[in-house]
Amino acid sequence: MYKVIIIGGGPGGYAAAIRSAQLEARVALVEEDTLGGICVNRGCIPIKVWLQAADSLRRIQGAADFGITAKVEDIDFQTIVERKNGVSSDIRMGMESLLGNYGVEVIKGRGVFKSPGELDVNGIVYQAEKYIIATGSRLDIPDIPGLENALLTTDQAFDLQEIPQSVLIYGAGPVEVEMATIFCRFGSKVSLATENSRILIQEDQDSSQRMAQVLREEGITLFLGQTLESVEPENNEFVCHLSGSKDAILKVEKVLCAPRIPNTTGLGLENAGVLLDGDKSVQIDKYLQTSARGIYAIGDVVGRTMQSHAASAMAVKAAENVMGQSNPFPFNLVPRGIWSFPEVASVGLTEEEAEDQDLDISVGEFPYSINGLAMAVNEIKGSVKVISDDQYGKILGVHIVGPNANELIGEAVVAMQFEYTIAELAAGIRVHPTFSENVVDAARDAQGWALYLPKR
Amino acid sequence: MAIEITIPKLGLTMKEARLVKWFFQAGQTVAAEQTVALIETDKVSFEIVAPSNGLVNPVVAEGTTVLVAQVIGYVAADEKELEQLQKENPAEAGTLAEHLEDKSSEEKGEKTTPGTPGALKLKPGERIISSPLARRMAGEHGLDLAEIPGSGPGGRIVEADILQALAAPPKTEPQKADQVQEDFESNLDLTLADEIPIQGVRKVIARNMHLSVSTQAQLTLQTDASASGMQNFRKKVNKIIDSDEVKVSYNAIIVKAVAMALRQHPNINASMDGEVIKVWKQIHIGVAMDLGQGLIVPKIRSADTKSIISIAGELSQLADKAKNKTLLLDDLQNGTFTISNLGAWGVDHFTPIVNYPESAILGLGRIVEKPYVKNSEVIVDPRISLSLTFDHRIIDGAPGAMFLKTLTRMIEEPLLML
Numbered sequence: 001m002y003k004v005i006i007i008g009g010g011p012g013g014y015a016a017a018i019r020s021a022q023l024e025a026r027v028a029l030v031e032e033d034t035l036g037g038i039c040v041n042r043g044c045i046p047i048k049v050w051l052q053a054a055d056s057l058r059r060i061q062g063a064a065d066f067g068i069t070a071k072v073e074d075i076d077f078q079t080i081v082e083r084k085n086g087v088s089s090d091i092r093m094g095m096e097s098l099l100g101n102y103g104v105e106v107i108k109g110r111g112v113f114k115s116p117g118e119l120d121v122n123g124i125v126y127q128a129e130k131y132i133i134a135t136g137s138r139l140d141i142p143d144i145p146g147l148e149n150a151l152l153t154t155d156q157a158f159d160l161q162e163i164p165q166s167v168l169i170y171g172a173g174p175v176e177v178e179m180a181t182i183f184c185r186f187g188s189k190v191s192l193a194t195e196n197s198r199i200l201i202q203e204d205q206d207s208s209q210r211m212a213q214v215l216r217e218e219g220i221t222l223f224l225g226q227t228l229e230s231v232e233p234e235n236n237e238f239v240c241h242l243s244g245s246k247d248a249i250l251k252v253e254k255v256l257c258a259p260r261i262p263n264t265t266g267l268g269l270e271n272a273g274v275l276l277d278g279d280k281s282v283q284i285d286k287y288l289q290t291s292a293r294g295i296y297a298i299g300d301v302v303g304r305t306m307q308s309h310a311a312s313a314m315a316v317k318a319a320e321n322v323m324g325q326s327n328p329f330p331f332n333l334v335p336r337g338i339w340s341f342p343e344v345a346s347v348g349l350t351e352e353e354a355e356d357q358d359l360d361i362s363v364g365e366f367p368y369s370i371n372g373l374a375m376a377v378n379e380i381k382g383s384v385k386v387i388s389d390d391q392y393g394k395i396l397g398v399h400i401v402g403p404n405a406n407e408l409i410g411e412a413v414v415a416m417q418f419e420y421t422i423a424e425l426a427a428g429i430r431v432h433p434t435f436s437e438n439v440v441d442a443a444r445d446a447q448g449w450a451l452y453l454p455k456r
Numbered sequence: 457m458a459i460e461i462t463i464p465k466l467g468l469t470m471k472e473a474r475l476v477k478w479f480f481q482a483g484q485t486v487a488a489e490q491t492v493a494l495i496e497t498d499k500v501s502f503e504i505v506a507p508s509n510g511l512v513n514p515v516v517a518e519g520t521t522v523l524v525a526q527v528i529g530y531v532a533a534d535e536k537e538l539e540q541l542q543k544e545n546p547a548e549a550g551t552l553a554e555h556l557e558d559k560s561s562e563e564k565g566e567k568t569t570p571g572t573p574g575a576l577k578l579k580p581g582e583r584i585i586s587s588p589l590a591r592r593m594a595g596e597h598g599l600d601l602a603e604i605p606g607s608g609p610g611g612r613i614v615e616a617d618i619l620q621a622l623a624a625p626p627k628t629e630p631q632k633a634d635q636v637q638e639d640f641e642s643n644l645d646l647t648l649a650d651e652i653p654i655q656g657v658r659k660v661i662a663r664n665m666h667l668s669v670s671t672q673a674q675l676t677l678q679t680d681a682s683a684s685g686m687q688n689f690r691k692k693v694n695k696i697i698d699s700d701e702v703k704v705s706y707n708a709i710i711v712k713a714v715a716m717a718l719r720q721h722p723n724i725n726a727s728m729d730g731e732v733i734k735v736w737k738q739i740h741i742g743v744a745m746d747l748g749q750g751l752i753v754p755k756i757r758s759a760d761t762k763s764i765i766s767i768a769g770e771l772s773q774l775a776d777k778a779k780n781k782t783l784l785l786d787d788l789q790n791g792t793f794t795i796s797n798l799g800a801w802g803v804d805h806f807t808p809i810v811n812y813p814e815s816a817i818l819g820l821g822r823i824v825e826k827p828y829v830k831n832s833e834v835i836v837d838p839r840i841s842l843s844l845t846f847d848h849r850i851i852d853g854a855p856g857a858m859f860l861k862t863l864t865r866m867i868e869e870p871l872l873m874l
Binding site for chain 1: 588590593614615
């Protein structure tokens, strides 16, 4: 009898296994595929390797601004793919050895609940006092006539040996925007279409607009409020029919789709009494417990922020709660990160969400274009936006578009976790010149005294 | 190199202490092992000695609450080093200011203005940990942070705690009895009369008691003994001792009897530690006292080697120290057996709880005259009830009973202690 069995060996399951073991649980981890999940094998890590390649190219192309003329003779995609595979494999090996080190038993196979206390893996029934469901998510390709022939998914994109000449990316969430900037950098003609009225619909409107502007400047065509109706082959290309405010037809080599849906089918969740929400995600309470007592769920499978760090952060609390603690998970402190050029990162409420709550707010903003470091290194696109509540000065949300946004958002997370008011953030001291000065300056702007902006 | 003066950890549960007094001012010369400062925890006072010869440089003000391992000052080797130290470690402005603020508001006997963040009424030495947002919110609503329990790490008061305090109904004046009666009949919900935070000594007692019953398999044996032998013995001794000596109490006699009985039954004088039973060489008897500040158990060291008269003297000193809150850690730690006497409250038998990690405790009831059959005749005999609780994991019923039997005989005939 195990203390806890964790189903799924991605970033959530892995972290939950280690945390449970640290708290002296006997732990088993069930994984049907390779350890690491989407993050290590087909997500975060592979995309970072591709981004580094794209960024190297971008820097070479931008070197002329600093008097360096260089010519790119060749791009060998095979090398990128091999490096990507190498990094993923190194991480998986590290995971395996650390799980072994912590005495976590890894069971290969698919875990299916027989009852609330019994899990079948390959015909063997395992029992545990508690369970953590960390089965992640999978691609959920829309049913569009003809799409399958033109389809490129993120499960395949990181193994490409050449970049399509032209691509339609259908959808405009974080992954789609990341892929758009990578393809564009490698010379592909990129179109981005979304049913929504703006890209990055879950982000603050200003971030969406700022990023849309950057994408257009990079040469990416945006089709907003458009639905992909059908895809038809024509010679070596595909004709895509978009409908919306005005219909459009475009010819591309590939269509990339990346929407994701929680992995909640075929797990016997109904046998365990685990209830789902309308979007197929597992229902949880603030302690990450599902509708079935003793069964917890973390990561992509609970919907919300489908990002690796959300899963691993939930993993810690779920494991602690499994071991008898009662630690609520701070959903409001989960940052969102997008690895595009430039990066987009945020935490907390958007301006619209704050207004929907009828809060009196102050908004501070500080553009990269007048930040000393940004000017020196010629990375001036972007801005830091800070939203605070007027009654107490509570920091409600921070939204960053710009270089190092994903690192900078950590400052906001710390400030919000420790419940700084806008006054503490505005009183901060940062090294000059750094991008981090923007966070302090934006907080000062929210208080109405940004030193380096024109008098208001 | 200047040497740090730090707060020692005086017990498993100790986290913080109050720095009561510095015996030296900055720049004064101190010798190693000389007492430099006095600290006070919820249980004991403790004298901190200088770690080396040199010049003292306090950095934390008197009256401040300090954490275990915190550096409260330094001993500098010479003038030059002292100067350097004073430059690097000026007396903590924050704590000093806080201390002075506490003092001035207390002297004036008034509450500082609510609504100003940071200007909160604190008892001297008490520090409230709270988030900036919580302070701002408390200020806006005129809440006293001292009255709000913190749910964050280390009891930090966070936004959620303030929201909860704001949502809680305001405290109302006590209602008249008939009104209360009426409400109780119509409303089955319980009404809160008072809410007492579990902290300080109460917290320590709660933790130790729970630890005791949750880890040990406790069993209580009860019997009673004739107290006439003890009464006669006490009268005789108190008649012959000098007038300046402390009168011998029943507790002193019983401490001695227990110590001598433990000598004959060394396996009772033991603790369980992981996979082994540790039998102790020394017999240190704790005597439970409650002098209005909560339960404390000062020890009579090596009671088996001391005379009843000196035990009586020590007990009286310990009681004085407990009243004045001047008990030192040495007076409280490392007991091997405990006595708890509830006789003064008219109790006969009870089931005492072992003072963890010891493995046995003796409960004493009142001495009361009862009809007793002796040699087929009913006589009036002063009886004292004895309740022995012990940890059955390491002491079985028979050895426990044998110890109680030895003890009973010694109480009935104190000469057997010789």
